[in-house]
Amino acid sequence: MLNIALIAHDRKKDEMVNFTIAYEHVFKPHQLYATGTTGTRIMENTSLNVHRFMSGPLGGDQQIGAMVAQNEMDFIIFLRDPLMAQPHEPDIIALLRLCDVQGIPVATNVATAELLVKCLERGDFAWRELVHKYKPGLEE
Numbered sequence: 001m002l003n004i005a006l007i008a009h010d011r012k013k014d015e016m017v018n019f020t021i022a023y024e025h026v027f028k029p030h031q032l033y034a035t036g037t038t039g040t041r042i043m044e045n046t047s048l049n050v051h052r053f054m055s056g057p058l059g060g061d062q063q064i065g066a067m068v069a070q071n072e073m074d075f076i077i078f079l080r081d082p083l084m085a086q087p088h089e090p091d092i093i094a095l096l097r098l099c100d101v102q103g104i105p106v107a108t109n110v111a112t113a114e115l116l117v118k119c120l121e122r123g124d125f126a127w128r129e130l131v132h133k134y135k136p137g138l139e140e
């Protein structure tokens, strides 16, 4: 079981919902996390159980970032809106930066998301189970 975060900006939420409907069977065995509104939309439209953090503008990206910082998140699908400024842009940048710090795969559009989910389905991320099992010290 992997920890997967699903995040979508408002104009990308329908795309995220359709994506999770299409790949519900792949996501089902995993522990899902989401920012508030994205999580609600997914749960309204699928049978998936999603742990919801705060809404993005209220700190949800940062809460997911905290898990990334501790190497607890295995991958992220973050459907960003490239055509609209977000009030919490610094939080978004911070989350993406932490993914690069830890080397966590993060898909920011649905085409890449699809590739990641195919990898998930194929078991390519199974090694992450070992990261959870033998979590090394987090110091530097």
Ligand SMILES: O=C(CO)COP(=O)(O)O
Pocket (backbone or CB within 6 Å): 007, 008, 009, 010, 034, 035, 036, 037, 038, 039, 054, 055, 056, 057, 060, 061, 092
């Ligand atoms: O703003 C977001 C991510 O930056 C998403 O937040 P919501 O899922 O609460 O809309």
